[in-house]
Amino acid sequence: MPELILTTYDWVPEPPRGYVRDLRIRWALEEANLPYRVESTPFKDRQADHFAKQPFGQVPWLTEGDKTIFETGAILIYLGECSELLLSRDPAKRLVSIEWMFAALNSMEMASVPWSLFKFFGDTGDTWAPKFFDDWVKTRVKHLEPVLAKHEWVVDTFSIADIALADVLRLINRFNGLEDQPACQAYVERATSRPAFIKAHADQLAHFAAADAHKR
Amino acid sequence: MPELILTTYDWVPEPPRGYVRDLRIRWALEEANLPYRVESTPFKDRQADHFAKQPFGQVPWLTEGDKTIFETGAILIYLGECSELLLSRDPAKRLVSIEWMFAALNSMEMASVPWSLFKFFGDTGDTWAPKFFDDWVKTRVKHLEPVLAKHEWVVDTFSIADIALADVLRLINRFNGLEDQPACQAYVERATSRPAFIKAHADQLAHFAAADAHKR
Numbered sequence: 001m002p003e004l005i006l007t008t009y010d011w012v013p014e015p016p017r018g019y020v021r022d023l024r025i026r027w028a029l030e031e032a033n034l035p036y037r038v039e040s041t042p043f044k045d046r047q048a049d050h051f052a053k054q055p056f057g058q059v060p061w062l063t064e065g066d067k068t069i070f071e072t073g074a075i076l077i078y079l080g081e082c083s084e085l086l087l088s089r090d091p092a093k094r095l096v097s098i099e100w101m102f103a104a105l106n107s108m109e110m111a112s113v114p115w116s117l118f119k120f121f122g123d124t125g126d127t128w129a130p131k132f133f134d135d136w137v138k139t140r141v142k143h144l145e146p147v148l149a150k151h152e153w154v155v156d157t158f159s160i161a162d163i164a165l166a167d168v169l170r171l172i173n174r175f176n177g178l179e180d181q182p183a184c185q186a187y188v189e190r191a192t193s194r195p196a197f198i199k200a201h202a203d204q205l206a207h208f209a210a211a212d213a214h215k216r
Numbered sequence: 217m218p219e220l221i222l223t224t225y226d227w228v229p230e231p232p233r234g235y236v237r238d239l240r241i242r243w244a245l246e247e248a249n250l251p252y253r254v255e256s257t258p259f260k261d262r263q264a265d266h267f268a269k270q271p272f273g274q275v276p277w278l279t280e281g282d283k284t285i286f287e288t289g290a291i292l293i294y295l296g297e298c299s300e301l302l303l304s305r306d307p308a309k310r311l312v313s314i315e316w317m318f319a320a321l322n323s324m325e326m327a328s329v330p331w332s333l334f335k336f337f338g339d340t341g342d343t344w345a346p347k348f349f350d351d352w353v354k355t356r357v358k359h360l361e362p363v364l365a366k367h368e369w370v371v372d373t374f375s376i377a378d379i380a381l382a383d384v385l386r387l388i389n390r391f392n393g394l395e396d397q398p399a400c401q402a403y404v405e406r407a408t409s410r411p412a413f414i415k416a417h418a419d420q421l422a423h424f425a426a427a428d429a430h431k432r
Contacts, residue, residue, distance in 0.1 A: 051359065055319070055359050055360065055363050056319070056323050056356060056359050057359065058323065067308070067311075069311060069315060070315055070319070071315050071316075071318035071319050071322065071323065072318075072322075073314075073318035073321075073322055074311070074314045074315040074317075074318045077314055078311065078314075092283070095283075095285065095290070095294065098289075098290045098293060098294075099285060099286060099287050099290040100287075101290075102287035102288075102289035102290045102321065103271070103272070103286070103287050105289075105318065105321065105322045106287065106288075106289055106321045106322060106325065107272050107274065107287065109322065109326060110325060110326050110329055110330075113326055114326075114330040114349075117348070118345075121344075124342075124344035124345065125342075125343060125344055126340075126341075126342035126343065126344045126345050127341060127342065128337075128340035128341055128342045128345075129334075129340065129342050129344075129345035132333070133330075139272075140272060143267065143271050143272045143273065144271065144272075147271050
């Protein structure tokens with residue numbers, strides 16, 4: 001198996017640290033005990049070779065030999081197919097994992113990322129949109145609550161669906177969007193207590209902190 | 217193979233007609249020549265049996281025997297695995313399709329759906345958010361333009377990635393968001409000229425029109 005290389009930005013400002021999407025891939029790689037190394041691409045001056053790897057100029061992407069994969073959802077499925085620790089070989093369980101990955105990325109995050117912008121940017125002077133997105137996120141987490149009250153993980157055992165869903169909920173929780181949803185909160189707590197998450201999170205913070213140190 | 221049943225709302229208001237997400241699944245089923253029938257679930261009064269099938273109270277879901285699948289992304293992958301007409305059996309091509317499905321649903325649509333709300337609702341009195349989302353969608357389609365200028369379809373042949381991406385772009389195009397992107401426009405034109413799309417679209421419109429007729 002050729003070496004796995006995860007590419008992320010060389011630096012990001014303070015607010016997104018701990019939330020940059022390479023985290024989802026670091027987490028999966030740690031869960032599966034797959035060796036990898038991290039490379040950097042400029043955050044501030046994104047060049048053509050970046051867009052050749054990631055057409056939208058985002059991060060991360062994963063390289064394995066001459067293969068490059070972008071989009072965290074696609075990378076998670078790819079790694080899931082490399083390791084049973086991330087995705088069950090049972091067709092029914094595999095399907096539920098994939099279902100919930102899309103639920104996290106297309107149903108939950110489509111509401112929560114716009115919502116989080118208003119939290120990041122503070123008072124924008126708008127009145128309609130902050131309320132609209134707040135209602136949207138609240139409806140989503142309200143429907144998620146009974147599901148997570150019944151399940152330790154989305155399928156029986158931890159899978160890529162939990163990486164996607166817990167990371168989406170973690171951002172909602174950062175801005176107190178899970179206040180009325182104890183099962184969602186407990187799920188985030190469970191997920192982020194896993195040694196693989198703790199290492200992935202610490203490694204991302206260290207990566208960006210090292211960039212600061214290098215600048216001084 | 218047990219019968220495939222696609223469930224959508226019994227009725228929706230005029231504006232979303234032609235854009236309800238069952239369209240993506242109808243389109244895939246038509247492309248693959250898979251026989252199916254359509255069932256309805258109440259739009260206005262969503263009951264527990266709806267949330268049991270689709271935890272967020274959305275549509276569609278697909279039933280096959282005792283199996284129920286929700287999330288259009290997951291259903292498209294499932295159907296792709298049923299039919300080579302939707303997803304290549306070549307691992308590298310399959311990966312590119314899955315990559316671009318996530319690009320459509322998690323990178324493009326996360327910007328375009330919030331953006332479309334301001335188009336649907338007209339002047340909300342907000343000033344910051346409409347501009348923010350407009351810039352976001354413009355940046356995304358600007359980066360997509362050179363990719364689609366070089367490819368007839370995302371992979372060599374039509375796949376589930378094109379269903380997801382073309383349907384996302386179709387909504388952007390509805391509100392003139394592709395004005396400066398001729399390759400994106402031509403791609404939407406190519407995709408929506410396919411007989412499978414034309415039938416899927418006409419069938420969805422007829423389904424909701426029949427509900428109107430039934431009410432009178």
